[in-house]
Amino acid sequence: MTFNVTIIGSNSAVPAHGRHPSAQVVNVHDYLFLVDCGEGTQMRFHEHQVKWNRIKQIFISHLHGDHYFGLVGLISTYHLLQRNKPLDIYGPEGLEAIIRLQLEAGHTTLCYPLQFHVIDTTVSKVIFEDKGVEVMTIPLHHRIPCAGFLFREKFEGRKVDKEKLAALQLPLHLIPPIKHGEDITDPHTGRIIPNKELTVPHPPARSYAYCSDTAYSETVIECVKGVDLVYHDCTFDKASEARAAATFHGTTEQAARVADAAGASQLLIGHFSARFENLDTLLEEARAIFPATELATEGSVFDVGVKAPHTAYN
């Protein structure tokens, strides 16, 4: 089942070198979630062929503009395109007032329900859940209240063993009751087949953690333990550690240490400072510590749970 992340914007506050402010689309079982929404995100959806009309939940990490200045425009465009399904926005205190003030200034009464959910950025807590995914906050260590988001897929019951059904020549109409956990009467032999014989456990649930913006934090490591894919703030290179600390951002080395200590399978680095036109050094520095590192650059799509090789950091 699909579980991937499309990078819409990879840069930190000042757009530069063709890179844009933060935004990502997380696809879990074909449900799309938007994570952060920097200026111009709606224009970028077109570029990257994102089916953005399918987004129903948006998660905003914090109220620095490079993470949400595109939100009011997206909300307006949904209105102009006559959206009718609800839009749920999860973000820090203050976001709703900012959006509502702008809608009021334009005398805009939205044609769809817009619901805001204030998140507590200081705790790790489930803030959204449906049958296929749960989303938890990750307390980040930044200049202003800021949370990351952990997406973990969920499965209900067990998975139908299609090979077994084929071997027993069971008709297709039996699939729904089997999915619902029922035992089945074999139409050929009259034998009652226990559900467990026709199903297998789902594969382990995969997970993706979005950690931007943040200084190096042990709390983050705890929250993302065992995650398959982790995205971590990597605004700076190793040499700029003091600058990173002063601005509550991460370096290549710190991002890699977090991924390693958390036992993640793969690391994405992003939120690059405009001072780095070329990102090769950043990638090399992170890979020196955590080889399974990739640059989260615009348009890249990363499958969650693809086990890239990785070597422990000493």
Add this chain to the structure above:
Amino acid sequence: MTFNVTIIGSNSAVPAHGRHPSAQVVNVHDYLFLVDCGEGTQMRFHEHQVKWNRIKQIFISHLHGDHYFGLVGLISTYHLLQRNKPLDIYGPEGLEAIIRLQLEAGHTTLCYPLQFHVIDTTVSKVIFEDKGVEVMTIPLHHRIPCAGFLFREKFEGRKVDKEKLAALQLPLHLIPPIKHGEDITDPHTGRIIPNKELTVPHPPARSYAYCSDTAYSETVIECVKGVDLVYHDCTFDKASEARAAATFHGTTEQAARVADAAGASQLLIGHFSARFENLDTLLEEARAIFPATELATEGSVFDVGVKAPHTAYN
């Protein structure tokens, strides 16, 4: 002397077909003014090689998002790039509160002075003036308070007649006092030369009128009488007149009638609806009435005062 308009965004509310929301840079004698600032304007500056650090005044016509959602991002970027010169913003009541709320949410104290000037959108009035230009509001007829802007160049004193100076073999160091209106002693003959002999009147002041968004309005015609270049709302084609009236926008025909009735030399049409992927029909319809019409598409630069041929509308 330079007087031109660079189109940054030409589309109406929904970005589409590679077109972007409203923004224009007006260059008067090498001073740059930004007019409207739709989402993504700062990114577009790079694309069109605009020297945007030289902008000191921004004029916002009204508080529909496609005309100002890029403003807060631009203000933030100036801050991150450590601007120190003041930025003056002219716009309707309510704009300052929107911007300040977002700066406060990000705990941002700007490193440069940001000054807001509330404009009265119901009158035609000078709102800005320096030695080279004056800017007046144009009351527009839109769903919410909305003003256009008329830029008229200004000249001080008279212009030095360089050919005359060359003929008299006057040395270059005499140019500043001549510019200041002084009479000069001819170093070759000892004769006092009256300033009027060494100068000529400046050419007639050129003007540019930005009229977006607006329904057809006689008031607009009065305000832009005799303008060299007029930009007019042309969201719709002729056939969509009812839709234009309902949304307080203009059509091709209306834009052309305004330019014609005002005796303008040239018309730019813009603020195109996303329903028009191809703009040829819009251009043809406007040119049928006012031949000196151009499409105000992204990246185009129009010199103010270039007298394109135009035929009166009957």
